[in-house]
Amino acid sequence: MSFQKTYILTPPAPYRFEYFRKRVESSSNTYLYSIGDNRLSRAHIIGGRPVLVHVSAVETTAAQEAPRITLDVHGAQDEAQADAAADIWRHMLSVDRPLLPFYEKVADDPVMQNLTAELSGLHLLLDSGPFESMILSIIGQQVNLTFAENLKRGLVELCASSIDVADSTHFAFPSPEQIARLEYDQLRPLKFSQRKAEYVIDFSRGVADGRIDLAALETMSNEEAIDSLVKLRGIGRWTAECVLLFGLGRPDLLPAADIGLRNAIQHFWGWDHQPTELEVRAFAQGWQGYESYATYYLWTALGLARAAQKQQKETTPTGRRKNSKIMAEQDKE
DNA sequence: ATCCAGGCTCCTG
DNA sequence: CAGGAGCATGGA
Numbered sequence: 001m002s003f004q005k006t007y008i009l010t011p012p013a014p015y016r017f018e019y020f021r022k023r024v025e026s027s028s029n030t031y032l033y034s035i036g037d038n039r040l041s042r043a044h045i046i047g048g049r050p051v052l053v054h055v056s057a058v059e060t061t062a063a064q065e066a067p068r069i070t071l072d073v074h075g076a077q078d079e080a081q082a083d084a085a086a087d088i089w090r091h092m093l094s095v096d097r098p099l100l101p102f103y104e105k106v107a108d109d110p111v112m113q114n115l116t117a118e119l120s121g122l123h124l125l126l127d128s129g130p131f132e133s134m135i136l137s138i139i140g141q142q143v144n145l146t147f148a149e150n151l152k153r154g155l156v157e158l159c160a161s162s163i164d165v166a167d168s169t170h171f172a173f174p175s176p177e178q179i180a181r182l183e184y185d186q187l188r189p190l191k192f193s194q195r196k197a198e199y200v201i202d203f204s205r206g207v208a209d210g211r212i213d214l215a216a217l218e219t220m221s222n223e224e225a226i227d228s229l230v231k232l233r234g235i236g237r238w239t240a241e242c243v244l245l246f247g248l249g250r251p252d253l254l255p256a257a258d259i260g261l262r263n264a265i266q267h268f269w270g271w272d273h274q275p276t277e278l279e280v281r282a283f284a285q286g287w288q289g290y291e292s293y294a295t296y297y298l299w300t301a302l303g304l305a306r307a308a309q310k311q312q313k314e315t316t317p318t319g320r321r322k323n324s325k326i327m328a329e330q331d332k333e
Numbered sequence: 334a335t336c337c338a339g340g341c342t343c344c345t346g
Numbered sequence: 347c348a349g350g351a352g353c354a355t356g357g358a
Contacts, residue, residue: 137339138340138341140339140340141339141340141341142337142338142339142340142341142353142354143338143339143340143353143354143355143356144337144338144339144355144356144357145338145339145356146338146355146356146357147338147354147355147356147357148338148339150355150356151354151355191354191355192354193352193353193354193355194353194354195341195342195352195353196341196353196354199341199342233341233342234340234341234342235341236340236341236342237340238339238340238341239340239341242339255339258339259339260339261339299339335358336357336358337356337357337358338355338356338357338358340353341352341353342351342352342353343350343351343352344349344350344351344352345348345349345350345351346347346348346349346350
C-alpha cells in the first residue's frame with residue numbers, strides 16, 4: 001500500500017547532471033547511493049518512514065541545453081511525503097540556482113573564466129540537509145577519505161532504516177533520534193575514536209531533544225550560524241563551514257583557511273607561496289555573493305588537475321609493480 | 334617505517 | 347594564550 005509519484009525537474013541551463021553522477025561514484029558513497037545502468041537511487045527517511053527515490057537524467061550534448069531530470073519516488077505514504085522527498089532532491093541538485101550570474105560575476109578574471117568554461121554546468125551538489133552534513137563533516141575531520149567512508153558506512157548500517165528492493169538494500173541516512181539512541185561503545189568497534197563517537201552522538205542527542213535547533217540556522221547570516229555551531233563540542237570552524245556550504249547550500253561561503261582552496265589559488269594563479277587565510281579573503285573580493293561557487297569550482301578543478309598529473313605519472317612508468325591495482329583505483333576517479 | 338590525511342579538544346608551559 | 351600531543355586508520 002504505497003504511493004508513487006514522478007517529478008520532472010528542468011533546471012536552468014547550463015546544467016550537467018553528469019557531474020552529480022561522477023561525484024557520487026568518485027566519493028564511493030555506496031553506503032547511501034546505488035548506481036544503476038542509467039539511474040541513481042537513494043532512500044530517505046521522511047516523517048519516520050523510509051522512501052526510495054530513483055533519479056535519472058536525459059542529457060543533450062548542446063552546452064546551452066539543460067537536462068530533464070526525472071525523480072521517481074516510491075514507498076511514500078501520501079503525496080505530501082513524496083513531495084518532501086522531491087524537495088530534498090531539488091535542494092541536493094541545486095536545480096533552483098542558475099549558474100550564469102556566477103559566471104558573469106567572475107568573467108573579468110581570465111583564470112576563473114577559463115575554469116567556468118571548462119566546468120560549465122557544474123552545480124553545487126549538496127547533502128540532504130544540515131544534520132546529515134554535520135555528521136558527515138565530523139566524521140571527515142582529519143582522517144583520510146577512505147577511512148571516513150568506512151566510518152560512515154558503519155554508522156549507517158548500524159542504525160539506519162532501510163528499504164529492500166529486488167535483493168538490494170537501500171539505507172536512508174539515520175535520523176537524529178536513531179543516532180541519539182546509540183552508545184559510544186557501539187561506535188568504537190567501527191573504528192571511531194572515543195572523541196569522534198562522542199561528537200557524533202552528542203550532537204545527535206542535542207538535535208533530537210531540541211537543544212540544538214538546526215532550522216534556526218536558515219534565518220541566520222553565515223557568521224551568526226558559524227558562531228552558534230562552533231560553540232558545540234567537536235565542531236570547529238571548518239566543520240561549521242562545511243555544513244553551511246554542503247548542508248544549507250549557502251552560495252556565499254568562503255572557507256578561507258581551507259587547505260584545498262589555498263592550494264588551488266597557488267596552483268591556478270601561479271603564486272610562489274600558499275596564500276594565508278587573510279590573503280584568501282582579500283583575493284576573494286571579486287567573488288562576492290558567489291564565494292561557495294568559486295571555491296567549489298577551484299576544488300573540483302584542482303582535483304581534476306591532480307588526477308591528470310597522476311595519470312601522466314602512470315603513463316611514464318619507471319617501475320611497474322601492482323599495475324592492475326593502480327588501474328582499478330584510477331577507474332574510480 | 335614515518336608522515337599526513339578536507340580537525341578538534343585538551344593539556345602543558 | 348600559544349603550542350603541541352593525541353586521536354584511529356589507511357595510503358603514499
